[in-house]
Amino acid sequence: MVKELERAGLPTAHICSIITISKTVGANRIVPSVAIPHPLGDPGKTLTEERAIRRRLLEQALSALETEISDQTVFDGP
Amino acid sequence: MSSPKPKPKLRAVHYLNQFFAGQGGEEQGGLEPLWLEGAAGPGRLLESVAPGLEIVGTLVAGDNYMAEDLESAVSRALQVVTQHVDESAIDLFIAGPAFNAGRYGIACAALCQALGNRYGWPAVTAMYPENPAVDGYRREVVMVRTTSDVMGMREAVAGVAAILDKLVAGENLLPARDGIIPRGLRQNYFAAASGAERAIEMLLCKLRGEAFANEYPMPSFDRVPPAPPIADASRATVALITSGGIVPSGNPDRIESASASGWGQYSIEGLEALNATTHRSVHGGYDPTYANEDPNRVLPLDMARVLEQEGRIGRLFPRYFATVGNGTSVEQARRFGTEIAALLVNEGVQAVIFTST
Amino acid sequence: MTLTVQTFAVSRVSMGGASDFVQGHLRIDPEALGSRLRNLEPRIEDARLHLAHPGDATRLLCCKDVVQPRFKLDAKAPGGGHLGVLDGVAVVTCGPIVGFQEGIIDMSGPGADYTPFSRLHLVVLELQVKPGTRPHDHEAIVRAAGLEAAAYLGEVCAEAAPTETQEVLWNEVAVDERLPRIAYVCMVLTQGLLHDTYLLGENASGTIPRVLDPRIVLDNGVVSGNCVSACDKNTTYHHQNNPIIRLLLDGHGKRWNFVGLVMTNVPTRLAEKQRSAEIAVSLTRELGARAVVVSKEGFGNPDADLMMLLRGLELGGVKAVALSDEFAGADGGSQSLADSTSHANAIVSTGNANQRVRLPPMATTIGPLADAERLAGGYAGNLGSDGSMEVELQAIMGATNQLGFSNLSCREV
Known part of the structure; x- marks a missing residue:
């Protein structure tokens, strides 16, 4: 799905747990997340900490959307 | 006669x-x-x-x-x-x-x-x-x-x-x-031996360096050139999509828990966050307990709204899109992507955040 | 340590009267079994028992696990001692836990061809738990009830004479060093509610990867807590009868040297997946294996674990064959796996789980028919007004089992 969105000219940040699959299948802007049942959260942490995780992942996604790339790229920096 | x-x-x-x-x-x-x-x-x-x-x-x-x-x-x-x-x-x-x-x-x-x-x-x-x-x-x-x-x-x-x-x-x-050219379709059949027997015989052939019939040659996935970036997310309309099966309670489009045949679009207008009563997971491929407790763990509307209010995101598109990635074939997923992309381009959306489980 | 298996062939199962086992006829006292289950677990509100026999016009819906009745004739730990096995009969647990989970067993008709359980006499437990029971507890209760019922049926046969007695030998056999050294890597799901596996009574997610005496698996060492992906989960019955272990033990010392079993998990975080794959590969290499069979459980993200394993094994000089099912779309025209690697060059396909099959109406349905379109592998409108249903093989118990239990395969046409 992600590929078709990019194909249509929409930059798309793929936030996913198992980025090896995302790479194989061919997503371009990849943001690694926490775990399969809770990609943007962590039930072992407090709500405040979870919201901080979500903010960080969304900010990585936004910077992925703003970055010119020529090949598949994993965005896991700050 | x-x-x-x-x-x-x-x-x-x-x-x-x-x-x-x-x-x-x-x-x-x-x-x-x-x-x-x-x-x-x-x-x-x-x-x-x-x-x-x-x-x-x-x-x-x-x-x-x-x-x-x-x-x-x-x-x-x-x-x-x-x-x-x-x-x-x-x-x-x-x-x-x-x-x-x-x-x-x-x-x-x-x-x-x-x-x-x-x-x-x-x-x-x-x-x-x-x-x-x-x-x-x-x-x-x-x-x-x-x-x-x-x-x-x-x-x-x-x-x-x-x-x-x-x-x-x-x-x-x-x-x-x-003697026909393969149609490129995978078709089930009952083999003469069990999968376990075939695996061990295949392994012995491989070990001896003999030819064997690999029953599933690895697929090759095509590549798409990256779309050009948006200059500034704070001036863009961004849509949220998930393949993690987060739908409004009651699953109005009856999206299947596996092998989804379609996708849904749901209003988030005026909604600051998802919660355990309004939304739930219909995905059959992972433990849904955590997503049902707090659906923002899969579709992060709460923090996306915060970023919108802070001006980091120009505007969130007023609907989100959802399907289930569990056992859904690549061909189906391609169709969902094409359909949603056409709709988003038409509606003036400039970028997408897509979450998967 | 040796394992002696005593097999009791069960040719007939009936309900009513006192429980006993005479000349292959297993009679079950439903009161006795029911009260044993309620004593086991006070949160069981209702335990209904049904029987289903090969050839019956019966459909079981919402199946969770299948367990072969067994009993230990001594107190030896799993993998050793005397094990009694009831052949031809199994316990099936069913009923919803969270929403609806799939799992169809048809005892006759086209659906029966796809499940090995249609060939067994089935003792079906339809369980209701007390309202308010949390999902994780609900799953644990259903799992425990299945094991308890299986143990009860085993005990009924304990005094009888076995049909057959067999020594399961392994590392006590002296092996010609020239025979090829083959290992087995068994992946099991460890991903939380409805997606877990239990090893020697513990949730396996924290205890593996590890090397294990393969006879422990055959001796009830592995229990399924996996209530989803009916087609390609490994039920407890599949583990108890793991065909790869049985074949590797059969040929051990004759055609090859079975050097050991590595059980490994399928976690939910990428870093854990990578770590488990690395450990499983190094354990396999430490066994001195030159070749290895790898079996998978589930699909989608486990494909990534499988590819990591195959890559690591092949790069480490261990030749690998893997068993996997396919999700190639209803028409078979799509790519079958979520991940790939060029090192996966020897795959046994256990079938395309997206293929659809029409199941005719059945005289008897056990389980909630109205929910069938919500099961994985079902879809809106798949129920005919006459009680027939069209489903993907995904919804049928054991249809594309990746231990290679059945003969289903898939080829390109």
Whole structure:
């Protein structure tokens, strides 16, 4: 799905747990997340900490959307 | 005492290009569709190796005529066939062999497809596996494998003859057994041995360096050039999509927990966050406890709203999109992506955040 | 340590009267079994028992696990001692836990061809738990009830004479060093509610990868807590009868040297997946294996674990064959796996789980029919007004089992 969105000219940040699959299948802007049942959260942490995780992942996604790339790229920096 | 009634012959229409029908060479490439009664050229050879076959008539057209405007050429050719035969009196359609001839191959395949669709006739052509027609038509058209050039005519015709009865009976044709070009479809069957037995025998072959039949060669996934970035997310409309199965409680579109057949779009207008009462996961492929407790863990609306209020995101598109990625085939996912992309482009969305589980 | 298996062939199962086992006829006292289950677990509100036999016009819906009744004739730990096995009969647990989980067993008709359980006499437990029971507890209760019922049926046969007695030998056999050294890597799901596996009574997610005596698996060492992906989960019955272990033990010392079993998990975080794959590969290499069979459980993200394993094994000089099912779309025209690697060059396909099959109406349906379109592998409108249903093989118990239990395969046409 992600590929078709990019194909249509929409930059798309793929936030996913198992980025090896995302790479194989061919997503371009990849943001690694926490775990399969809770990609943007962590039930072992407090709500405040979870919201901080979500903010960080969304900010990585936004910077992925703003970055010119020529090949598949994993965005896991700050 | 009456002698057993001979089996009635299969009655076929055969398609040939100008060259194989004896109507001229390259200079006759523009030849318009015409009808010859009975068999011609390779058709006569085919009748001789398949005594149960009668070629009622031969449709002929020039390679260039067919290639220039395929759609109208095919419909003209169909008219010619309709003028000369009664559809109910014909059992099947045969085209070629086309070997590695590109224009001829495409004409053969397109006519097999068109006549099959129009009259429900079983259809077969024959060509070299690298003929340019193979990629576009192999899913729908039965193609007997041939050599690249006409030196293999006798084998090609024998190959067609060998599968005629099965084709007309609608039997399953197998590439290895029946000499056809694979259609690129995976089909289940019951093997003679269990999977465990096959695995161990395969392993012993691999260990001894002997050839073995890998039952599933790895797929190759295509690549898409990256879309250009947005200059500034704080001035963009961004849409949220998830394949993690987060839907409004009650699952209004009845999205399947596995092998989804569609996607849904749901309003988030005026909604600051998802919660355990408004939304839930219908994904059957992961432990849903955590997503049901707090659906923002899969579709992060709460923090996306915060970023919108802070001005980091210009505007969140007022609807989000959801499907279930569990066991959903790549082809289906491709369709969902294409459909949602068209909608988003139309609505002026500039970028997408897509979450998966 | 040796394991002696005593098999009791069960040719007939009936309900009513006192429980006993006479000349292959297993009679079950439903009161006795029911009260044993309620004593086991006070949160069981209702335990209904049904029987389903091969050839019956019966459909079981919402199946969770299948367990072969067994009992230990001594107190030896799993993998050793005397094990009694009831052949031809199994316990099936069913009923919803969270929403609806798939799992169809048809005892006759086209659906029966796809599940090995249609060939067994089935003792079906339809369980209701007290309202308010949390999903994780609900799953644990259903799992425990299945094991308890299986143990009860085993005990009924304990005094009888076995049909067959067999020594399961392994590392006590002296092996010609020239025989090829083959290991087995068994992946099991460890991903939380409805997606877990239990090893020697513990949730396996924290205890593997590890090397294990393969006879422990055959001796009830592995229990399924996996209630989803009916087609390609490994039920407890599949583990108890793991065909790869059985075949490797059969040929051990004759055609090859079975050097050992590595059980490994399928976690939910990428870093854990990578770590588990690395450990499983190094354990396999430490066993001195030159070749290895790898079996998978589930699909989608486990494909990534499988590819990591295959890559690591092949790069480490261990030749690998893997068993996997496919999700190639209803028409078979799609790519079959979520991940790939060029090192995966020897795959045994256990079938395309997206293929659809029409199941005719059945005289008897056990389980909630109205929910069938919500099961994985079902879809809106898949129920005919006559009680027939069209489903993907995905919804049928064991249809594409990746231990290679059945003969289903898939090829390109």
